[in-house]
Amino acid sequence: MxxxxxxxxxxxxxxxxxxxxxxxxxxxxxxxxxxxxxxxxxxxxxxVSLTGIADLVGVSSSGGVLSVGGATPHATVAAEAGDYPALAALAGQIGDPAVRNRGTIGGSLANNDPAACYPSAALASGATIVTNAREIAADDYFQGMFTTALDEGEIITGVKFPIPQAANYQKFEQPASRFALTGVFVAKYADGVRVAVTGASNDGVFRWTEAEEALSANFSPNAISGLTVASDDMISDLHGSAAYRANLVKVLTGRAVAACA
Amino acid sequence: MPKDGIGASPKRREDVRFLTGKGRYTDDINLNGQLYVHFLRADVAHATINSIDTSAAEGMPGVAHVFTSKDFEAVGGLPCGWQVTDKHGQPMQEPKHPIIAEGKIRHVGEIVAAVVADTLGNARDAAEAIELDLTELPAVIDMKKAVQDGATKVHDDLTSNLCYDWGFVEENKAAVDEAFEKASHVTTLELVNNRLVANPMEPRVAVGDYAQHDDSSTLYTTSQNPHVIRLLMGAFVLGIPEHKLRVVAPDVGGGFGTKIFHYAEEAFCTFAAKQLRRPVKWTSSRSEAFMSDAHGRDHVSKIQIALDADNNFTALRTETYANMGAYLSTFAPSVPTWLHGTLMAGNYRTPLIYVNVKAVFTNTVPVDAYRGAGRPEATYQLERCVDKCARELGVDPAELRRQNFIKPDQFPYATPVAVEYDTGNYHATLDKALELADVAGFDARAAESKARGKLRGLGISNYIEACGIAPSNLVGQLGARAGLYESATVRVNATGGIVVMTGSHSHGQGHETTFPQVIADMIGIDASQVEIVHGDTANTPMGMGTYGSRSLAVGGSAMFRATEKIINKAKKIAAHLLEASETDIELKDGQFSVSGTDKSVAWGDVTLAAYVPHNYPLDSIEPGLEETAFYDPANFTYPSGTYICEVEVDEGTGKVDVLNFTAADDFGNVVNPMIVEGQVHGGVGQGIGQAMLENCAYDEDGQLLSASYMDYAMPRASDIPMITVDHSCQTPCTHNPLGVKGCGEAGAIGSPPALVNAVLDALNRNGHAVDHIDMPLSPSRVWSAMNS
Structure with missing residues (x-):
């Protein structure tokens, strides 16, 4: 160092x-x-440490929206995001206890690691990323592997998650790092279902829109059985081929929907 | 009865200091005026070094000196301790193994230069100012391509990348081939034994020190065998006579083989300390460990078994490519040959065997012994192939094995691959494992799994290993450049307490607990009366250290023999004190008595007399009570056993869960059942690591893809199931005084084929006709096998 x-x-x-x-x-x-x-x-x-700013730490829920301060550690979200159980469960599966007590939601979203867990929750929830300067819709925020809409010096102060009717995160761990080899977050809202996938694509977290349409019409695992996931843009590495990751996207989406029941 | 004698399970006394943070590891040693070295390591696999400019680095703050290969011109290369003779009777090709790369870089992680400075930070800063001019060369990675005509050579001064082409037993080859022509069935399997990184919890560390006043050097190092390091480094590298060189290996946090070898960093720190007249310290980072600790395994093999019409094995032949890496590490040539070919008979009566091994140089980290060393590679081939054979023939894999086992009344049994098994009972461990694993109830469990959508499978393997390494005269004939005896000095103090100085080294094995149990049993005193000293060449007799499951079988036997000498002398003293004939003296429960009388004298009175010899037969025996013995075994020991495990496969993701594991081992006599059980747990854990998770991978440019724990998957607690361990099947070793065989490597040897067999059983039972999947059985590989 x-x-x-x-x-x-x-x-x-x-x-x-x-x-x-x-x-x-x-x-x-x-x-x-x-x-x-x-x-x-x-x-x-x-x-410039952000963890000394009291305003950036904490979880609160109001009017169907769960708000998480940008410097809130994963362990706090796991313990306090009870109004959004799938999000709390996701936070509780990140890394190990040491990571969960240091790592923060803002750090994870700002870094936008292609295998991180939080980006899938933010994108599937249609969350709003709040910064010191503005509010950014999740659909506009994630711009590819390690790339976001943040400007130089811009700080994530919080994230606002609309609380869904049902949601589930299926994380399939890369055996060494235990990051998501592929992770799928399914969230069901009154106006439709959103499906976000992490760990799989060379373009970072993405929405599987075909599955969203099928699940919005029929929220059951069978609804996606006829779909195929293209492996063209999937990551291929030591831990899994592109075809394997494409398979995981479909398998995990089905399991997430089943788990919502 | 003595407290904590043989067969008791006292808790490990060394754990008190380990668990309370009081262990003293090499990195805890800091000497006055100490400097720190940072090694500039190659980040390319193969290159010509045109020039190294260290001038800027030399001028950086705190820098004492920047070393390059020029500084080591008068120094020898790292020696190889084993010379293999090829099938034509020619010695293996043996390239120089320099401390610092000379003219050429041959693997990622090789030392190119070394900066010694007052702080590690200053050394690292200066290393960044070193200017290297390199011409990159194509990397030699794939072993089969490496030995083709016209392949790029790793060593320009060798004729090719082939270290040796070994045939064993070459004279049997024609007969083996003939048996294959007559066979009624032949099973063929090609497989890879994956390259592993040992990853002991404590990375390697070296501290070199030099005393100008008596021209002596000291090396503190993370070693399994300090005397071997003293011999190799002193005699072959630095030219320091042994009486001027002390090597200390204090508490060592795990070795698994990779801390046997003499490494460049050890020689560097010793050399630099003398040059600079100040202590020099190196502590490996985990990243450095991945690219500088000798790796393990890395064999590509083809195995064939021939059977007659009654399913008897009639012949076996194998062809293996064994990766040596860029240089020959200390014992590398012996691993794929004498520790592998000699075990290819396994537990079976196969009368004709031929083993061919081509050892190959590549632009990768040197490969050497890792827990099991050669024997896991042999067992994996054999037990995978037998399983495939059973599936092809449609017979029960357990029964095919049983049919071909060496029978209990056939011992001692001479195999066609040069070794003689002294004892064993393979039927007994198979029966015990089948019973403990409730194999009879498997179908019901499989149905229950299926109801949950999971594919359940059961896998069996048997293993045999050659441990207690090794008879010196035999290994000398086979090319070893060292003896493999062990030593012990037993020093009895005046008040009866005992200190044992052993050449064995404990780095997790628990010698400080188990060795005293043996002496307690022999004399009839409490184990707490005995203390074990090891790890320092200054206060222990010349010993060969700990590896090959040899400590109790060889080191314990040396201690046994020295203690016998002690008891014989003590009986003479007791006879004098009791005014009786020596032949009438009996020792029991720490009391010397005259048989048939009530006259006795306590152990402590005899030991006191030895050191306060007022009433003492000084005309016939010397005062004092201290004896040394060197023990050289007559044969290897042959632990064996049967392992069974069950797995569940998730068809959608290919993920394998190991549900249970049963180990029925024959370790001969057992001194501390708890420690033996722990050794099996650890070995099986490493076997699960190899079979399911660990994969040291290079890309075609020679870059290490699995260079950190982000990509190299170590087994975690949650990857290991409950393990049922049984060692009640005991056929004691016939040729060492303790009847022990060794237990350190068994788990890692026997478990990988059981795990892979179980996964393939799960797939084939459920409609996936898959012959083989190479380790590690990652979810991706298992899924791909099911969907190809």
Missing amino acids: YNFEFVKPSSVDEAVAALRDEDAQPLSGGQTLIPTMKQRLNQPSKL
Whole structure:
């Protein structure tokens, strides 16, 4: 690790100001950033910690919307997002206890790792990503592997999840990292079903719209049995071929729907 | 009765310090004025080094010196401890193995330069200022392509990438081929034994120190065998006589074979400390461990079994490509040959066997012994092929095995592959395992699984291993450049307590607990009266260390022999004190008595007399009570057993759950049943790792794809089922005084074929005609096999 400056502001405004320095980076739970710094793959001049900002931490529910502060650790979401059980369950399956007590929802969404769990929940829920500057719809936010709509220095202050009638997340773990080799989040709302897939595509998290249409018409596992998932854009690596991931998308979607019953 | 004698299961006394954070590992050693080394390691697999410019790095803050291969011109390469002779009678090709790459880079992770500085941070900073001019070369990765004509050579000064082409037994080849021509059935299987990274919890560490006042060097290192390191590094690399070189291996956090070998970093730290007149320390990061610890396995094999019309095995032949990596690690050539070919008979009476092994150089990390070393590769081929054979013939795999077992009354049994099994009872462990695993109830369990939509399968394997390594005269004939005895000095103190200095090394085996149990049993005192000292060449007799399940069988036997000498001398002293004839003295429960009388003297009175010899036969025996023995075994030991497991396969995802595991082992006599059970648990855990999860993979450019725990899947607690362990089938070893066989490697040897057989059973029972899946049986591979 190279030397760097460290600041821990207590307000979003102070954090935004601190991030104006060249090569400054926000630090939330640090579950990705710190390991890359230890390997000397990342060299920020300054780290601006977001975990000292009280406004960014916490879970609340009101009017059918669950709000999670940007710097809320996974363990807190697992424990406190009872109004959205599928989301709480997803948070409780991320990494191990050490990761869940450090890693945050804002960090995960800002990093947009193609195998992370939270992006599938945000996209399937049609969540709103709230930043210090604006509100971004999940459909506009995720722009491909490790790429988001965030501007330089923009901070995720919170995420607003419309609470669905039913939802389930099926995570199939990559055997080594236990990230999602493929994960499927199905959420059923009054106006339709949304299906978001993580871990599978070279373009990062995506919606499986054919399944959404079929499930919106008939919310049962059988509704998707005739669909096929194209493997063209799927990830192929040591842990699974593109065809295997395409299979997982369909199998896990069916299991998620079954689990909603 | 002594407390905690043979057969008792006292808790491991060493665990008190390990569990309370009081262990003293090599990384806990920090010496005054210590410097730190950071190794600049190759990030390409194969390249010519045109130039290395260290001038900028030399001027960086805190830098003491930047070492390159030029600094090591007067130093030898890392020696190889075993020379294999090929099927034409020629010695293997043996390239130089430099401390720092000389002119050429041959694998990712090879040391290119080394920066020694006052802090690790300064050393790392300076390493980034080293300028390398390289010309990249095509990487040699695939073994079969590597030995084709015109292949790029890993070593320009060798004739090819073929280290050796070994035939065993070459004289039998024609007869074996003839038997195949006459066979009524032949089963053929091609398979890969996947490359593994040992991943001990404690990464390797080395601290070199030099004392100018007496020109002596000390190396603290994470080793399974400090005397071997002293011999290899002192005599062959650095030219330091043994009386000027001390090697200390303190608490070591797991070895699994990969800490047997003499590594470049050890020689570097010892050498640099002398050059710089300051201690030099290296602590491996986990990332470095992946690309510098010797890897294990990596065989590509074809095996064939011939049977007559009555399903008797009539012949067996195999052809294996064994990856050596870029250089020959310390014992690498022996693993695919003498630790593999000699075990190809397995538990069976197969009368004709021929084994061919081609050892190949590639641009990968050197490969050497890993828990089981050669024997898992033999067992995996054989037990997978027997299973496939049973499926082809439509016979019960257990019964096909039983039919071909060496029978209990056939021991000692000389196999056609040069070894003689002294004892065994394979029928007994098979019956025991079938009973414990409730194989009779399998169909009902399979139906229950099916009702839940899961495919259930059952797999069996038998294993035989050659342990207690090894008779020195035999291994010398086979190419070993070392003896393989073990040593012990038993020192009895005046007040009766005992200290044993052993050449064995404990890095998880529990010697500090089990070795005292043996002495407690022999003398009839409590085990708490005995202390074990190991791991320091300055205060233990020359020993060959711990690997090959040899510590109790060889090291324990040395301790037994030394203790016998102690008892013989103590009886003489007791006879004098009791004014009786030595031949009438009996030792029981720590009391020397004159047989047929009530006269006796306690152990502590005799030991006191030995050191306060006022009333003592000084004219016939010396004072003191301390004896040393070196034990060289007459044969290997042959632990064996039967393993059975059940799995469930998720048809939609290919995910395999290991539901249960049954191990019925014959380890001969057992000193501490709890520790033996723990060894089996650990071995089976590593076997599950190999069969289901672990895969060290390179891409075609020689980049290590599984270079961290993000991609290299280690078994976690939740991957391991409850394991039923039984060692009640005991045929004691006939040639060591304890009748023990060794238990450290069995679990890792016997379990992979049982697991793979179980998965294939699950698939074939449920309409998926799949002959074979290569390990690890990842969900992706299992799904692909079902859907291809």
